[in-house]
Structure formats: structure tokens, C-alpha cells
Amino acid sequence: MSVEPANDDVEIARRDYKVPAAEKALDILEFMAACREDVTQTEISAALGRSIHEVYRIIQLLEGRGYLIRTKSDRYRLSLKLFELAHMHPPVNRLVDVALPVMRDLAARANQSCHLVVLRGSSVLIVLQVDSPLPMRYSVALGSHFPILETSSGAVLLAFTPPQERAALVDRLVAAGEAEMPRDAVEQRIADILANGYEMRASLAVEGCTNIAVPIRDHTGATIAALTVPYLPQKQARLDRLAVLEEAAIAAIEISRSLGAAEGRARVSGDRPSDQDPERPGHKGRKT
Incomplete structure (x- = not known):
């Protein structure tokens, strides 16, 4: 008589199953994703604690498949292939397709650039960028990663994460020193x-x-992305910050509605501004 293993035993066995070549490839990709400069094979092997012989063939494979780019000085950098693959994933592809025309309209109306951001682990990822029609503009490179609390996009995504997940993520950010502010300041934000x-x-x-x-x-009502306008005051810009906020809120509702979200309103007018709001009553900043 055969006995089927329990589901938990199967799951443990799967986690313990080793695939050395795949692990080396993933180690290299994850290391390269964190590198801000091009690196040599020697630097890769040293960082991963593996010999040149162990990583050589994996690096060649990743280069051949287009995941790594080798420079003339025999240094390596990560290509955008992983970013391209992510965009082929239906949820991200659908989000970008729906958001693009709305964001183009927003940029034209507001005379400001805008970008779309999603949460990826302990950082945020830029998945769409639309430039302002004005000569002076602020742009963010597609595929860029930023620490969550360094950006308003990340703070918004963190705030609207389900409470239990949010608390765990805040714990990780604070423990790793990535919050760059006291926990009570994070909670207040x-x-x-x-x-x-x-x-x-x-x-x-x-x-x-x-x-x-x-x-x-x-x-489902879940927050899956943040729409951000990096507002630059300039003479040719037609709208002030509060008007741009209103336009951004309307654009976000339009994108959300296209993704099947329930009807909502642009909660801007009459709402309590935060202490960091440049348009709050009594603030001395210049209004364009």
C-alpha cells in the first residue's frame, strides 16, 4: 500500500530541492540588479563567494540570452531584458496600456511630466513615464528602482498596502535602516x-x-500602482500645485475605473493638507 506524502512535506521537499546552476544564475542577476556601476567577472565571483570557474559559464549564458551586456573593457551590466519580460506579464501590460493615454492627457493639461510606479519588494519600480510638453521637464528613467520612503509614490503604495502587510514592511524598512526617519515619523506620514x-x-x-x-x-479595490507628478514651478506652466493635484486625482480615478475599480471621487478640495504640503494655509512658498 502506497502512502501519499502530506502537502506540507511536499512543499518542504520542493523548497529543499537544489538546482545549483539556476541558483548561480539567480545570484548573479540579483547581484547585478543592485550594482550601480559595471563590474568584472572577478568582482562578481568575489561578491558571491564563488570561484571564477563557477560563474564563468553562467555569465556567458546570461550574456548570450541578453540578460547581461559586456562592455569593451570586459565589464558587465544588467540589460533591460528582465524589465521587458515584466512588461509582458499581463497585469503590468494591462496597467500600462490603460494608463498611457490618460497620462498623456494629464501631461498636456498640467504642463508637467508624470510617471507610474509599482511596488517591488522593498523598493518601487518605474513602469511608465510621460514627459511634459514644456522645454524644461523632470523625467525618470523607465525601469528605475528607488527606496520606498524616498519617494511619494512609495509612501502612497505603502500607506494603501493591507495593514498586516504594511506593518511587516515598515518593520523591515526600519530594521534595515532604509526608512531614514524614526518609526513614529513613518507612521505619521x-x-x-x-x-x-x-x-x-x-x-x-x-x-x-x-x-x-x-x-x-x-x-478588487486594491492599490496596485501610484501615479506621480513631479511638479516643477515655471512661468509657462498654466496650473498651480493644487490644480495639478486635482488633475492627477481625476486621472487616477479614470485609470482605476478602466481597470474595473468602483466609482470614486477626487478627494482633494476641502481636504486637510499634510504638514509637508506646500499649498497648506500659511505656507510662504510661491504659488505659480
């Missing part, structure tokens, strides 16, 4: 976003830029 339905605050990375970020929801 999240509370402000949940109360307002958006974040509008001075950019932590670019002086003179105000980040305006609003959530994008799917048919």
Missing part, C-alpha cells in the same frame, strides 16, 4: 496619506520639485 488620499510634499531628492502622488486601484 502613512496616517496623513490615508487621511488625505494622496501625498503632496517637497521632493526628498530634487530641490524645487514637489511630488504629487495618488493611488491607482484595480477591480
Whole structure:
């Protein structure tokens, strides 16, 4: 008589099953994704604690399949193939297809660039960028990764993550020192976003830029992306920050509705602005 293994035993066996070549390939890809500069085979092998012999053939394979690019100086960088594969995945592809025409209209109306961001582990990923029609503009490279709390996009995505998942993610960010602020400040930032339905605050990375970020929801009501306008004040821009916020909120609702989300409203007018809001009452910043 045969006895079928319990489901838990099968799952444990699957996790313990080793595929050395695949593990080496994934180790290299994950290491390369974190590299800001081109690296040599020697540097790759040293970083992974593996011999040159162990990684040589894997590197050649990854280069041959288009995942790595070799420079004239025999250094390697990660290509955009993983990013392209991610965009072939139906949910992301659908999101980009729906958002693109709406974001083009938003950029034209607001005279501001805008981009679409999704959460990927402990960072955020830029999946779509539309430039402002004005000569001076702020653009973010497609496929760029940023720490969650360095961006308003990330803060909005974090705020609208289900509470249990959000608490676990905040724990990880604080423990790893990636929050760059006390936990109570993180919690207050999240509370402000949940109360307002958006974040509008001075950019932590670019002086003179105000980040305006609003959530994008799917048919289940889950927040799956953030639409962000990096607002640059200039003479040719027709709208001030609050007007751009209104336009961004309307665009987010339009994208969400196209993804099957229930009807919503642009929660902007009359809402309580956060302490970081440049348009809050009594703020001395110049209004364009």
C-alpha cells in the first residue's frame, strides 16, 4: 500500500530541492540588479563567494540570452531584458496600456511630466513615464528602482498596502535602516496619506520639485500602482500645485475605473493638507 506524502512535506521537499546552476544564475542577476556601476567577472565571483570557474559559464549564458551586456573593457551590466519580460506579464501590460493615454492627457493639461510606479519588494519600480510638453521637464528613467520612503509614490503604495502587510514592511524598512526617519515619523506620514488620499510634499531628492502622488486601484479595490507628478514651478506652466493635484486625482480615478475599480471621487478640495504640503494655509512658498 502506497502512502501519499502530506502537502506540507511536499512543499518542504520542493523548497529543499537544489538546482545549483539556476541558483548561480539567480545570484548573479540579483547581484547585478543592485550594482550601480559595471563590474568584472572577478568582482562578481568575489561578491558571491564563488570561484571564477563557477560563474564563468553562467555569465556567458546570461550574456548570450541578453540578460547581461559586456562592455569593451570586459565589464558587465544588467540589460533591460528582465524589465521587458515584466512588461509582458499581463497585469503590468494591462496597467500600462490603460494608463498611457490618460497620462498623456494629464501631461498636456498640467504642463508637467508624470510617471507610474509599482511596488517591488522593498523598493518601487518605474513602469511608465510621460514627459511634459514644456522645454524644461523632470523625467525618470523607465525601469528605475528607488527606496520606498524616498519617494511619494512609495509612501502612497505603502500607506494603501493591507495593514498586516504594511506593518511587516515598515518593520523591515526600519530594521534595515532604509526608512531614514524614526518609526513614529513613518507612521505619521502613512496616517496623513490615508487621511488625505494622496501625498503632496517637497521632493526628498530634487530641490524645487514637489511630488504629487495618488493611488491607482484595480477591480478588487486594491492599490496596485501610484501615479506621480513631479511638479516643477515655471512661468509657462498654466496650473498651480493644487490644480495639478486635482488633475492627477481625476486621472487616477479614470485609470482605476478602466481597470474595473468602483466609482470614486477626487478627494482633494476641502481636504486637510499634510504638514509637508506646500499649498497648506500659511505656507510662504510661491504659488505659480
